Amino acid sequence: MKYYVGIDIGGTNIKTGIVDELGQIISEDSVPTGADRPQEVVLQDIIASVKASISKANVSPAAAGMGSPGSIDSNKGIVIRNYNLGWKDFAIAPAMSEALGIPVTLENDADAAALGEVVAGCAKGAKSAMIITLGTGVGSGYVLNGKIFRGCEFGHMVIVHGGLECTCGRKGCFEAYCSATGLIRTTSENGITEDDGSVNGRTVFDAAENGNKVAEKLIDEYIEYLACGLANLINGLQPEVIGIGGGIAKQGERLFAPLREKVKREVFGGFTLPRIVGCTLGYKAGLIGAAMAGRSLAD
């Protein structure tokens, strides 16, 4: 059995761990990201955490992979810019590689999580899978023949020409309609709130369950747009599995059952409907996927 280091860089914590070649986590460690400190100092913390993970697992890892948010250059292993963490032109993969004495790859965090789901989660064994994350934005991670297809940003696919403004500058993006942010905005605009006046991604689903007709209609429209975006991806790429993650995916079959029905009607004649399922690994997807990206490097 071979072992790999996974490193998942988040806004609050950086998780490290040892993952075996089957995608099982053997040991884990975590350090606060401490975004207020210089990137070189954070680097030392990550190295210490990786060494702790290695020591707990008591194995010699063959390679390491990191998943990072922000704009990155995977070929050079550089985080070009991460505003949340205050990182700039941070050659983190080469630095980690020197410290650990093994090859280290750097991937986008959503891409790493998608690979995790394909190795050990909802899309296990799929030759091609699209992992769609319904969170602050709409993330898309595409894994083809066991490898990350880098830089897949289908969240910024326009589905409503001239529609709602998106953070990217375009109008009518999939993300503008299907992110949790988009759903929360629509919920709020329609006067549906929690008892304390707040709105979150569950609010509209709970209201519908309590018989609110407007909420039902909003959910139907939300799923309509989601189906439109997914059918576009199926017509273009025919992934074997579409895995849905992020906050909204917690609704489970309340979301997936009507979604599958709507997608079915929009898929191009003769095409097989992919399995549309919820992601299963949660936060572990990023850690496992990062390690498995490291495995690709060592292979």
Place this chain on the structure above:
Amino acid sequence: MKYYVGIDIGGTNIKTGIVDELGQIISEDSVPTGADRPQEVVLQDIIASVKASISKANVSPAAAGMGSPGSIDSNKGIVIRNYNLGWKDFAIAPAMSEALGIPVTLENDADAAALGEVVAGCAKGAKSAMIITLGTGVGSGYVLNGKIFRGCEFGHMVIVHGGLECTCGRKGCFEAYCSATGLIRTTSENGITEDDGSVNGRTVFDAAENGNKVAEKLIDEYIEYLACGLANLINGLQPEVIGIGGGIAKQGERLFAPLREKVKREVFGGFTLPRIVGCTLGYKAGLIGAAMAGRSLAD
């Protein structure tokens, strides 16, 4: 040098030829498709034409590839249904393979043409290319690492949710807005015609050149939708080259120059703009690409 048979099945003619491993056509032959005859009879004509091509080139081909319209099963080498030709459950690739004594692959005709452009045309040497054909429909052929990505139908990607009806049953597809058919319909609806009252894909461009302001506006809108679809593909897949073929592409820079400008504004932050160019091989793309698909089989 190795040689391959290319077979391009069209509605009017079936072209056959010998193509070398660099994608150069060595010999060509053609037979009328004769759609009114049984498929077994047409098969004998194709075999005779291939033998004529082989004889002219005086080489021993290592494999053959066929490009066919209609719904096909590439894995089994079967044309499931081709309404125009009256073909049904036609195991054409196995039959050809038996007759020629070499492996034969069957691909979608648009996919084969896309591979032709990547081997020897506008996208020569590109690691990834999307070939978009603006004809009766909007065809999309995606070639990744020198191989056809089968069954890519981005023409049926909705870009205007709830928009114009498409032949596929969805509303607002890329194809409904950007096919030659779509452009001709819009031209006609706006009362712009040729002197004899007819309308074709050039009509609106010629009218604009003659100072027709409505025609200018229609072209601008057409390019706007085309840019929207292409930007979606770039944000999702970042192809190195986008090759534009089909009747409308004959407009050349009258189309491409404003298209590049519009696409640039819609591409996701930090992404490199692919080369957007016209296809260069014309009808030869299908023949060359089919042969090169055969090469993939023999490799």
